[in-house]
Amino acid sequence: MGTALVYDEEMTKYKLLWVDPACKIEVPERLTVSYEALVKNGLCQRCVSIPAREATEAEILLVHSEEYLEGVKKTPYMTLEDLKEFTLQYGDVYFHPNIYHCAKLAVGSALQLCDSVMTGKVRNGMALVRPPGHHSMRSAASGFCVFNNVAIAARYAKQKYGVKRVLIVDWDVHHGQGVQYCFEDDPSVLYFSWHRYEHQKFWPNLRESDYDNVGKEDGAGFNINVPWNKVGMKNSDYLSVFFHLLLPVAYEFCPELVLVCAGFDSAIGDPEGEMCASPDIFAHLTHLLMNLAGGKLCAVLEGGYNLTSLPQSVCQTVQTLLGDPPTRLSDLGAPCESALESLQCVRSAHRQYWSCLRQAAGLPDSHVSAKRIRSAGGEGERTEVGEEEKSAEEQAWPEPPQRVSPPVRCALVLPGGEAPPDGCEQISSREELHPLMLTKLREHFQSELDNCSALASLPSLMTLVEKMEKNEIRNGLAVVHSVTMAMMCVLQHVGDAPSSRTLVVCVGGGSVGSHAREDGKTLTVQISSEDTEKPTGKFYVPVHLKKGCGDASGFMQALLGLLLPLGYQYNPDLVLLVQMPNAGVCGGVWQQLVGVLQGFAQGHVLVLMQEGEQARVGPTASTLLGDPAPPLEHPLQAPLPEDVEAVETLRSRLQSDWSLLQNTGESTA
Ligand SMILES: COCC(O)(O)CCCCCNCCCN
Ligand SMILES: [Zn+2]
Numbered sequence: 001m002g003t004a005l006v007y008d009e010e011m012t013k014y015k016l017l018w019v020d021p022a023c024k025i026e027v028p029e030r031l032t033v034s035y036e037a038l039v040k041n042g043l044c045q046r047c048v049s050i051p052a053r054e055a056t057e058a059e060i061l062l063v064h065s066e067e068y069l070e071g072v073k074k075t076p077y078m079t080l081e082d083l084k085e086f087t088l089q090y091g092d093v094y095f096h097p098n099i100y101h102c103a104k105l106a107v108g109s110a111l112q113l114c115d116s117v118m119t120g121k122v123r124n125g126m127a128l129v130r131p132p133g134h135h136s137m138r139s140a141a142s143g144f145c146v147f148n149n150v151a152i153a154a155r156y157a158k159q160k161y162g163v164k165r166v167l168i169v170d171w172d173v174h175h176g177q178g179v180q181y182c183f184e185d186d187p188s189v190l191y192f193s194w195h196r197y198e199h200q201k202f203w204p205n206l207r208e209s210d211y212d213n214v215g216k217e218d219g220a221g222f223n224i225n226v227p228w229n230k231v232g233m234k235n236s237d238y239l240s241v242f243f244h245l246l247l248p249v250a251y252e253f254c255p256e257l258v259l260v261c262a263g264f265d266s267a268i269g270d271p272e273g274e275m276c277a278s279p280d281i282f283a284h285l286t287h288l289l290m291n292l293a294g295g296k297l298c299a300v301l302e303g304g305y306n307l308t309s310l311p312q313s314v315c316q317t318v319q320t321l322l323g324d325p326p327t328r329l330s331d332l333g334a335p336c337e338s339a340l341e342s343l344q345c346v347r348s349a350h351r352q353y354w355s356c357l358r359q360a361a362g363l364p365d366s367h368v369s370a371k372r373i374r375s376a377g378g379e380g381e382r383t384e385v386g387e388e389e390k391s392a393e394e395q396a397w398p399e400p401p402q403r404v405s406p407p408v409r410c411a412l413v414l415p416g417g418e419a420p421p422d423g424c425e426q427i428s429s430r431e432e433l434h435p436l437m438l439t440k441l442r443e444h445f446q447s448e449l450d451n452c453s454a455l456a457s458l459p460s461l462m463t464l465v466e467k468m469e470k471n472e473i474r475n476g477l478a479v480v481h482s483v484t485m486a487m488m489c490v491l492q493h494v495g496d497a498p499s500s501r502t503l504v505v506c507v508g509g510g511s512v513g514s515h516a517r518e519d520g521k522t523l524t525v526q527i528s529s530e531d532t533e534k535p536t537g538k539f540y541v542p543v544h545l546k547k548g549c550g551d552a553s554g555f556m557q558a559l560l561g562l563l564l565p566l567g568y569q570y571n572p573d574l575v576l577l578v579q580m581p582n583a584g585v586c587g588g589v590w591q592q593l594v595g596v597l598q599g600f601a602q603g604h605v606l607v608l609m610q611e612g613e614q615a616r617v618g619p620t621a622s623t624l625l626g627d628p629a630p631p632l633e634h635p636l637q638a639p640l641p642e643d644v645e646a647v648e649t650l651r652s653r654l655q656s657d658w659s660l661l662q663n664t665g666e667s668t669a
Helices: 029-040 066-073 080-088 099-118 149-161 177-183 235-253 281-289 309-321 337-350 367-376 435-444 458-469 483-495 552-570 587-597 614-624 641-654
Strands: 003-006 048-050 124-127 166-170 189-196 223-228 257-262 297-301 408-413 473-480 502-507 522-528 540-544 574-579 605-610
Touching: 003 099, 003 309, 029 309, 048 099, 066 099, 099 124, 099 149, 099 257, 099 297, 124 309, 149 166, 149 177, 149 257, 149 297, 166 177, 166 235, 177 189, 177 223, 189 235, 223 235, 223 337, 235 281, 235 337, 235 552, 257 281, 281 297, 281 309, 297 309, 408 458, 408 614, 435 483, 458 473, 458 483, 458 605, 473 483, 473 614, 483 502, 483 574, 483 605, 502 552, 502 587, 522 552, 540 552, 540 641, 552 587, 552 641, 574 587, 587 605, 587 614, 605 614
Parallel strands: 003 048, 003 124, 124 297, 166 189, 166 257, 189 223, 257 297, 408 473, 473 605, 502 522, 502 574, 522 540, 574 605
Antiparallel strands: none
16 A cells, blocks of 8 residues: 655745744745655656645634634735735734635645645655644644644544544654643643743743643543754654654554644744754654554645755655655764653653553652742753854754665565465575584584475575675575574674674573674574573663563563663664564564564564464564564553562663663753
8 A cells, every 4th residue: 555645836835924023934835855866866656646725714713713713714815914914813823815725724734734644545654735734723824824734534434434542743843732732631632742842931831832732531641742942852752752752652552543733843943843863863763653553654844944854854754655764863872851851751741641642650650840840940951062152053964864765665584385475575595504504503403404394494594694795685584493593594694794783582481502702793682481591781681571462552661761772872784583483472562563663774684483383474574674564562561560670670680781672861860
């Protein structure tokens, strides 16, 4: 299934007609440079083009009041003076004779996108629209917004398709107060927003944009505000909030549709955000949301005012929606102190609503200290010399690297005679194993080697690895006689390269062999129900879950809160995912794991399975081919206290080596 792109150049045909410093950044060129970049990068042509349409009045009234609509309806016929007069009643917004028409097209574009995804015409998509929407309220325009495109789309999806749970992720750098007001008492719509806040000193300067606004009445817990109290937030700050807050809650919420208020003023260079995240961060934010809701994701443009970083960010988002592998993010450091304080405040404010946030017993309740932080204005900040002097416009950043999709997406090594699933290539080679490799294997696997079939698939496996190294193949799956033998072969082969870094993920118990050396060429994370005898080290992380991989919530907690931060910070060039014999991992979680891991190493994921576990070849191959993992069962049970304890213990032990594991501020230590 494809990716929809909804765009109509009519929405470029309105602009600011008078002097207003607050509004001059919202220009038609925002849309044209974004669309032209999609065309230039050949992305537009790969999308399914869906026409915009005008929203009907009934659709607009899903969110807005009659009197507000009646007022806006008059603007096409207003003189310039009347338009100015009409505008004065609202904040940081302007009207134009054609803006009502464009606002209806913006809503209609979001609804067209929604229809295309909900009817299965496409898997996901993006609507490039203006005027944006997330600030507009039931009876008021605000912040360049006239109608609340995404809020209307959420109500529309619930009404027309009976969607029971909608997740709205607002990564725009401003708080979408219009969306918050719309759904704050509604438990069927989970609204998540991060936003520049600076202790209420930043627009729209609302007390209710702070982290302690968790929603009201039945909606308590379903409104998540992450205030950025400092500018200069980076990729690691954004990813930390995804790993330690948004993703665990999103998986527990188990949405049937994901809507993104895709504002790109949170990227580097933007005059509004003054943040420092690179445009390719949106490739990863999109990727991390794509396995929710069976992949049903609708991204609707909100803000973004730097005409260089905006199109780059739009292209990064669309390219991920199309299934291209995200770029590798290098030198991800620790989240900054201010981000950690905000993260900790939000987690503690929401702990009572989400079982995934239930911390290990006994950890200090950080709420009180957070109050102190808020009043004190949060000292102790990122003070790289020189960053302050540069204005947003003066910021420089590298063009995001090309994201090339290898000619073959997925290749399989299967036991003799088996046919590969549709869409996959099969690899079988008759070459002999390299003598040195044979010697190495004899050292460790004398007994197995007597069984001649033990070596059968290894030459093919080596060929597969070589093709991945040459980027001829993106990912692969091998069904072998012995996964530990195959693992050693692969690591022996890739280990020769000087700078190779392999993330080894072992699902299930059993010895992972001596490869887990401490030279940094591998980082092994083993998730199982066994207490492995190997001690935890910086490069060997045994995650002991009471029910091993059989318990979805424990596994997801380990995946999101441990494996993802470790993997992103390690930044491997290959991911080796090993299903140990009799791992007992439940299907849904396995496919989530296969899906999420493809965000690393430009998608170079190699899955090893043992003969006899063939049942999983089909589902694994479909996820490797880019099909979204099916949703986990709803509701996700609360993680076992022992599992919470185990993950927390590992995090506190490892976070000095792996700072992306941090999710609490020092200030409460
Ligand atoms: C949904 O609209 C997208 C948006 O969130 O980017 C709108 C921002 C309005 C910003 C209003 N203050 C501007 C002050 C000028 N420095
Ligand atoms: Zn914004």
